[in-house]
Amino acid sequence: MNIQSIDVSIEKLPLIKPFKTALRTANEIENVIVMLRLENGVVGMGAAAPTVAITGDSTEGIKEIIQSVITPQLLGKPITQLNQLSSIVQQSCVGNTSAKAAVEIAIYDTLCKYWNIPLYQFLGGKTNELMNDMTISIGEAEKMVTEAKQIVNNGFSIIKIKAGKDWKKDIERISAIREAVGNNVTLRVDANQGWSVKQSVEVIREWEKDRLNIELVEQPVRAHNITGLKEIKRNVQTPIMADESLFSPRDAMKLLSEQAVDYFNIKLMKTGGIRRALQIADMAEAAEIECMIGSMMESSVSVAAAVHLAIAHPNITNIDLDAPLWIKEEPFEGIIYEGNTIQVSGDSGLGVKRKR
Missing domain, CATH: 3.30.390.10 (Enolase-like, N-terminal domain)
Known part of the structure; x- marks a missing residue:
């Protein structure tokens, strides 16, 4: 056809x-x-x-x-x-x-x-049941703490915190959030390329000294700075994740050969679609590097594709797919958000359709 x-x-x-x-x-x-x-x-x-x-x-x-x-x-x-x-x-x-x-x-x-057939079935069937996180965007410490408490009250146990605009304030903000939510909540930090290598090491070591137990730090330096990622990874205990440094299987090969990071963040808008995302996840699995799948600020249509991929591939062990929850009126249905979990409808393809 x-x-x-x-x-x-x-x-x-x-x-x-x-x-x-x-x-x-x-x-x-x-x-x-x-x-x-x-x-x-x-x-x-x-x-x-x-x-x-x-x-x-x-x-x-x-x-x-x-x-x-x-x-x-x-x-x-x-x-x-x-x-x-x-x-x-x-x-x-x-x-x-x-x-x-x-x-x-x-x-x-x-x-x-x-x-x-549903997309996840075409991709190999259900392998994972993953917990979603909720993101806090950059703001004043007091406001970010309030948001963190609300996220926990809403049933989330994993919080992703945006950082990278002011490294000294980042130290204070994440420390304040950890104090507010306690030790049973998982914290991830995404610097979006906002720090230098020196700042990254100092910030992360400060959190380690204070035993904040940050699960991972995502893309602390510029995308092209693979050497910088490797330097940070060598000088801290907290796992480092590549995001903007990872678009293609070729990028994955470079990061793996340099042993520059501990995790990959795969996004379909960077890979150019599902097939190359699968290739990256396979390469990472062979190198024993676990993957997260995330998204840009996207609607349920493309996020649904990421969900199907995440539940089908055994090496995608974490998800960051909260973008549709930020939309005032989502025009599509098919992804089912229940607390910190995501389900797909089971309908054929993405299982997504426009609301009536």
Whole structure:
């Protein structure tokens, strides 16, 4: 069964409150939605989230690349030729990983709907039942402490804390949060490339001295600074995770060969879709490096793809997929959030559909 058409639209989804990191402040999620139709009428869906500060992809750029470059190369191709379709998408242009991810997610969704199976089943079946975290964006210590307490009251036992704008204040903020929530709550810190190597070592050692028991520190230095990540890892006890340093299997190979980090954070908007995310997770598994799967500020469409991948791959041991919970009015349904757990509907493909 061949691909008949691919349509693209843009949706803006306001957030409940601003989301602040060391790289940007977001007040809304702007998603590019892809609808892929087969000749027999089966329709699959994908989505992309523009994050110029990380992937370099803008909303209009994603839309234009999909319409003008990727779509013409896919029309008329059999949906069952998955590896060929994925190769066409990845080789269609340089970069533009978010656009590629949106189209590839739609391909997987359509294929699984055509075969009438959930995506996780196609990817190997349920392997994991993972607990989700909730993120605290950067703010004043008092406000962050209040948010942390509320998150715990809402049933979450894992908190991800954004940092990286002021390393000295970061020490105080995380210390205050740990004191407020106690020792039974897992804390993760994401610096979003905001520190130097020297600052990273000093900050982390301070937390270690105070026995704050931080589970991991994510991307403390600039994405290109693999040597810096390795230096930090060598000088602290707290595990270090790569995020912005990891886009492709080639990046994974570099990080693994340098033994630069303890964990990988895989995001579909960086990998360009599901197939290369699987390759990275497989490579990491062979090297005994566990993976987290996360997202940008995305809607349920692309986050659902990440959930299916997470529950299917045995080396994805952690998730950071709270982005849809930040949306004021989520227009899609299919991901089921219950406290700190995530379930998928069991319907074919992503199991996601637009609310009526």
